[in-house]
Amino acid sequence: MLKIEDFASFRRVATPFYYYDIDLFRQTAEKVAELSERTGIHVHYSLKANSDRRLNDILSSKGLGADCVSGDEIDYAVSCGYNPKKIFFAGVAKSDKEICQAFQVGIGAFVVESLEEIEIVSDIARRLGRRAPMSLRINPNIDPHTHHYITTGLYEDKFGISDRSFDEAVAMVKDNPYIDFFGLQFHIGSQIMEVEDVIRLECEKVNDIVKRFESTGLVVRNIDLGGGLGVDYDDPDGHPIPDFETWFRTISDNLERRPDQTLHIEPGRSLVAQSGSLITEVLYVKKGENKRFLMVDAGMNDLIRPALYGAYHKIENVTAFYEDNNSRDTRVYDVVGPVCESSDCFGKERSLAKSRRGDRIAIRSAGAYGQVMASRYNMRPFAPSVYSDRIAEAPKRKDYFAEVD
Ligand SMILES: Cc1ncc(COP(=O)(O)O)c(C=O)c1O
The missing domain is CATH 2.40.37.10 (Lyase, Ornithine Decarboxylase; Chain A, domain 1)
Structure with a gap:
């Protein structure tokens, strides 16, 4: 009850x-901040899940970054105290206005979702006399075993660049003076409950994809696994804080990373639901x-x-x-x-x-x-x-x- x-x-x-249970919310935020500190995995709260100002003030005060999907979310995140350098800007159809807003704020990275978008962001960077910090969102074609409306990493989904378009993506990014290649991003879906199996599979795919990218000479400095951790809708009192431990552990155990690589995740639902x-x-x-x-x-x-x-x-x-x-x-x-x-x-x-x-x-x-x-x-x-x-x-x-x- x-x-x-x-x-x-x-x-x-x-x-x-x-009605927001502030004690529970603080405990949840503290748990995630503590795991982030312990594992070195950087957390960017996915603001689309809940933009309530007080909740966001609490999250930004714990040092979390933000994952935003619109220009106004970016401005709002800054007003809530998130460090602009810890803001990522994802979304399949960013407008010119939003791209300029993001440059204005000086965000950490554009998470670009198509070859067409690589061209537009790099062209706007050229016109502004800037370099765009850019991650490529890769669609790894993994089924996260969740509701089909919240599955995002299959070939039929509108999100991300298919691994079949790697060569073209690499050619567009490499040696482009207007792009500062930041890394790769993956988000396969939401409300993932089979955490160990699905996240292990995701990590294995990501390890392969990172190697393929680096074989071209590009250095993947940042790897972002997106969000997706599920919550117990049947028994919220039995599991008031989602199983962040398993999520962080499965990533730490399965994702290969060198000391010069930084790991990021973007939980939304699991922090606030x-x-x-x-x-x-x-x-x-x-x-x-x-x-x-x-x-x-x-x-x-x-x-x-x-x-x-x-x-x-x-x-x-x-x-x-x-x-x-x-x-x-x-x-x-x-x-x-x-x-x-x-x-x-x-x-x-x-x-x-x-x-x-x-x-x-x-x-x-x-x-x-x-x-x-x-x-x-x-x-x-x-x-x-x-x-x-x-x-x-x-x-x-x-x-x-x-x-x-
Ligand atoms: C790119 C990206 N990152 C993070 C999230 C947050 O996902 P969740 O609320 O399942 O943690 C989403 C959700 O749609 C997303 O599209």
Whole structure:
């Protein structure tokens, strides 16, 4: 069950909101910073997973770098205190404006995803009288055994340069006065749970690819394995901190690196998912012909993952737990939102404590790819961030009836 220290205060906060467990978040960030220090693997947080300012201030204060995918993410990362030299800029379709923004900031490396992009970035560097620090994102054609929507390292995916185009890529980069060759980047997918097997395979492929590159005379100074570590969506309390140990160890044991080579990773989901929950209130308990529906005040505009990927999130009735001592019977519900789309459903046939209008519901493990993907569809307002140690500062639920004559 979601840990809530002061349920009486929590209950007064206006819903829906994203609730961040700051203690857990700090522990997660500290664990990663400590492993980075111990193994010498540099960590660049993938800002796309969650751009909440307070969370990012904490991550940058631990010395982490950032992985960005837009010009505005780069500027925002700088404003959150990330060192520009530790910012990498990936993305399959960078605009001229964004490329110039990145030069302006002085980022650590452009992670270039196609032969066409090598040409454009090098041409912009020439026009600006600069040299572009450049990593090539290689598509190693590895199946990470995850959802096909979040698989990125297969030949059919739009990401990266296929290993079949090596020779052309090398010819474009080598001896190019506008490119400072930085290294190679690989990101094979997200929510990887078979960490040892998949990451070992990734390392073996990367070792081969690095050798092939270096046989051309190019020196691969930096090797970046991307992100992808999965989290336990079924049991967030059983595994609140993802298995970073195994990830770092598998990389350290399997990736060949010389002392002049630096290793990087780009975790997103694993740093933020378990610290965040979407909190919503039951508006109606509707008895349909064949089903019971819990109709809540958060919608797919607040958390689109279930509608977009069929993603599973654990759902809990926190009011039943904290106010009624978990003494209620259970019932089976479809938990749905107010948006006018049939896909606006957070979970089908979920067994929950018998729920009532006004109960608070927690949709767990929503810290990654949750709030950042929110929209104002149906002109619904954005759900704000509320932090476990600052509940008193959160916007309170209004008493609407007091204002009606
Ligand atoms: C290049 C790159 N690096 C890192 C990440 C972060 O992945 P994850 O959130 O699975 O750790 C992504 C996610 O899409 C990515 O595309």
